[in-house]
Amino acid sequence: MKRIMHLRQKRSPGFLALKFVIGLGIFLTVSLTASAQTDPMSAPDVQRGKAQFQKSCAMCHGAQATGGEGPNLLESAVVTNPRKYHNLLAKVIQDGRPEKGMPAFPTLSPTEISEITAFLNARVQVAESSGASNQDVLKRLLTGNADAGERYFNGQGKCSTCHSVTGDLAGIAQKYPPRELEARFLYPPGQSEMATVTLSSGKKMKGTLQHLDAFIVAITDTDGSYHSWPVQAVKVQVENPLAGHLDLLQKYTDKDIHDVFSYLETLK
Amino acid sequence: MTFFRILKRSNSLGIAGLLLLAGAGCSLAQVSGAKDFMSPVGASWPTFNGDYSGRRYSSLTQINRTNVKSLKLAWAFQTHSVTLKSTPLEVNGILYFTVPDYVWAVDAKTGAKVWEFQRPSDGDHIGQRGVAFYNGRIYFGTPDAHLFCLDARTGKKIWEITVARVQSGYYVSVAPLIIKGRVIIGTSGDDENIPHFIIAYDWKTGAEVWRTPTLPKPGTPAARTWPNDKTMNDGGGPAWMTGTYDPQLNLIYWGTGNPHPVLAGTVRPGDNLYTCSILALNADTGKMVWYFQASPHDTHDWDAVETPVLFDADFDGKPRKLLAQASRNGYFFVLDRTTGKNLVSAPFVPTNFAKGVRADGSPIPNPAKEPQPDGALVSSAEVGGTNWAAASFDPQTGLFYVNAMQGYSYWYLVLDKNGHAETHEGGEVLTLKTTAALLGVDYKTGKIRWRREAGARVNNAGILTTAGHLLFTSDAFGNLLALDPADGHVLWHTRPGGNENDAAPVTYELDGTQYVVTGVDGVMYAWSLNGSL
Numbered sequence: 001m002k003r004i005m006h007l008r009q010k011r012s013p014g015f016l017a018l019k020f021v022i023g024l025g026i027f028l029t030v031s032l033t034a035s036a037q038t039d040p041m042s043a044p045d046v047q048r049g050k051a052q053f054q055k056s057c058a059m060c061h062g063a064q065a066t067g068g069e070g071p072n073l074l075e076s077a078v079v080t081n082p083r084k085y086h087n088l089l090a091k092v093i094q095d096g097r098p099e100k101g102m103p104a105f106p107t108l109s110p111t112e113i114s115e116i117t118a119f120l121n122a123r124v125q126v127a128e129s130s131g132a133s134n135q136d137v138l139k140r141l142l143t144g145n146a147d148a149g150e151r152y153f154n155g156q157g158k159c160s161t162c163h164s165v166t167g168d169l170a171g172i173a174q175k176y177p178p179r180e181l182e183a184r185f186l187y188p189p190g191q192s193e194m195a196t197v198t199l200s201s202g203k204k205m206k207g208t209l210q211h212l213d214a215f216i217v218a219i220t221d222t223d224g225s226y227h228s229w230p231v232q233a234v235k236v237q238v239e240n241p242l243a244g245h246l247d248l249l250q251k252y253t254d255k256d257i258h259d260v261f262s263y264l265e266t267l268k
Numbered sequence: 269m270t271f272f273r274i275l276k277r278s279n280s281l282g283i284a285g286l287l288l289l290a291g292a293g294c295s296l297a298q299v300s301g302a303k304d305f306m307s308p309v310g311a312s313w314p315t316f317n318g319d320y321s322g323r324r325y326s327s328l329t330q331i332n333r334t335n336v337k338s339l340k341l342a343w344a345f346q347t348h349s350v351t352l353k354s355t356p357l358e359v360n361g362i363l364y365f366t367v368p369d370y371v372w373a374v375d376a377k378t379g380a381k382v383w384e385f386q387r388p389s390d391g392d393h394i395g396q397r398g399v400a401f402y403n404g405r406i407y408f409g410t411p412d413a414h415l416f417c418l419d420a421r422t423g424k425k426i427w428e429i430t431v432a433r434v435q436s437g438y439y440v441s442v443a444p445l446i447i448k449g450r451v452i453i454g455t456s457g458d459d460e461n462i463p464h465f466i467i468a469y470d471w472k473t474g475a476e477v478w479r480t481p482t483l484p485k486p487g488t489p490a491a492r493t494w495p496n497d498k499t500m501n502d503g504g505g506p507a508w509m510t511g512t513y514d515p516q517l518n519l520i521y522w523g524t525g526n527p528h529p530v531l532a533g534t535v536r537p538g539d540n541l542y543t544c545s546i547l548a549l550n551a552d553t554g555k556m557v558w559y560f561q562a563s564p565h566d567t568h569d570w571d572a573v574e575t576p577v578l579f580d581a582d583f584d585g586k587p588r589k590l591l592a593q594a595s596r597n598g599y600f601f602v603l604d605r606t607t608g609k610n611l612v613s614a615p616f617v618p619t620n621f622a623k624g625v626r627a628d629g630s631p632i633p634n635p636a637k638e639p640q641p642d643g644a645l646v647s648s649a650e651v652g653g654t655n656w657a658a659a660s661f662d663p664q665t666g667l668f669y670v671n672a673m674q675g676y677s678y679w680y681l682v683l684d685k686n687g688h689a690e691t692h693e694g695g696e697v698l699t700l701k702t703t704a705a706l707l708g709v710d711y712k713t714g715k716i717r718w719r720r721e722a723g724a725r726v727n728n729a730g731i732l733t734t735a736g737h738l739l740f741t742s743d744a745f746g747n748l749l750a751l752d753p754a755d756g757h758v759l760w761h762t763r764p765g766g767n768e769n770d771a772a773p774v775t776y777e778l779d780g781t782q783y784v785v786t787g788v789d790g791v792m793y794a795w796s797l798n799g800s801l
Binding site for chain 2: 051054055056059063064107141179182211213214215246250254257258261
């Protein structure tokens, strides 16, 4: 099943506004915006893109693109690596990502999409220049006891039944920035459930679960082919590869999490 | 059991006719007398919640438990826009619905466009909940915090006022509530540390009649729930969902949102009144008569703006005037709406943010589950137990229905080196797991009578119940559903092809045909028994 993961932070650093509040409801707002030469937000196409973004995108991705019901775009590789993904970003905006709940925007012109892209690039620049470094974040998060984390990993948490610190987790701390590492060990994103569908003939079909509700089940089989059936016509057995992670979410103390995180951060 | 008298279409027309004869110069849905609005929604759907009670329960029965399997598509209207998150109004055969910056008036029988109002604006475009109709006029709030009065016949502007400064972070997403010729709205805005208000305007001129802050006045006892006046005066409490109204008590019930900064509770120790509260206001003056705080000292952005649903029913063997809310913090509350006295506080989803409930019914937040610098795991969906999507109360089953979410989330506190919130958020959250389910809740106990799984993501579908023994809603799998409200079993379903079925379903009857309309992404669909598709 798909899920949306996002980091929610700094929803409005762009305003940089200093407010004087006199009584209730009377405001003077003094903008401390940086000069036009240095502020990437001041370019005309960025401003037009910002306006378009507010209209079309902000309701899910937040006014500052840092996420809401939809993901934080400033941490999306499609946005942060425009050279590599520029065409993909335009395509995503145009066509949407229906499987993730993002609607298509067929009425936006290529110019409008390019302005939205310019706005997002400017936001990434602003966030990178003002945001906390990964080192700052790491310092904040690294409060656990790595030895206790190792014991939990190999003992109570049963992490070592599926994972190996010299195998799949080797160098994991270098692979992901701190918050992403924490999110990934708590509940890794993008893991599809596996399903075995038993047809009325008795034939069993195995594959990645694409859809399962009260009416329809659909899988992609091991050859990559898609199949669907009415739920009533078949038997469905679902296996969640994240069952162990889900089980731990019900058991973790916050100290356990901080300890495991501190241990994983030693895997460089 | 209930004071909301069943009102058939003929009765509505009768009242309308009387008013027309009296020279009121208004048509059916302009009937604004308290008695009419106390009745269940019938042939039309003239307000955001259909009626003042917020039950979203219709007396229509043409489409019912027996024949709903024959429901067909009558028409569809493509807005070519973003996801519809508004509740449509049906007045005199015209449907009015919105997205931010846009209002459409559409023939409720055919889906043909009558007019479109469009006004690009700055500000937060996160959502628009709909319009209000009164005396031939449409009232519409905008992302730049203006309130528009439009001619309902043409969509042309009659007047426009500025509610608050968009530059300070305000917008207006709420569908206005009309009481005694006053247009009542609340301010939205959760991007800056600002105070919020509930405001009444004169329907004709837009002149302000009263304005009630959702934060206490300095020097009052409630102000002592904040560390100081400055923090309090920037402390939030947005009022971004439409309230309900009891004409007999002359009380408006309005929910308020989260305190500011959002996640950084350490900079605002105390209960932070009147954020995350249900306020009872005198409709004539805006004066607060009582309050109930659903989330003292909220640190998870779990507003208490969900509709305070009003009904009269037995409680402990006695008939009582009740108010029920399935609040975003995952608690189901029932209050005596005359006094605000708490009768039920029960979690409707698993959650560990609270370590118990106070004697006055408010949950006690667990400080260990507030956002922490190194993170705190909370056994709740990041979005909370529910959100803005409409709940419903069905007097036939005595059940309160809510589209609920549960799961896990991980919360960080982020302060600067001076110990202040680094941003308006003051923290970050990891969304770990979210699953949705539709719940039928016993109002007397808060116990879950039935549950229907609704998918592994946020579900913002609204709910409608009808006297035809039906419950209309959607799940997060993309299905539109008609269920038996007694046990949740499926009577009809279809896949209209969208991802977000976020416009709350409403129903109305025109020329002998009952319609149910549902928004799917940017398309409005109307369903009826004699539909052709």
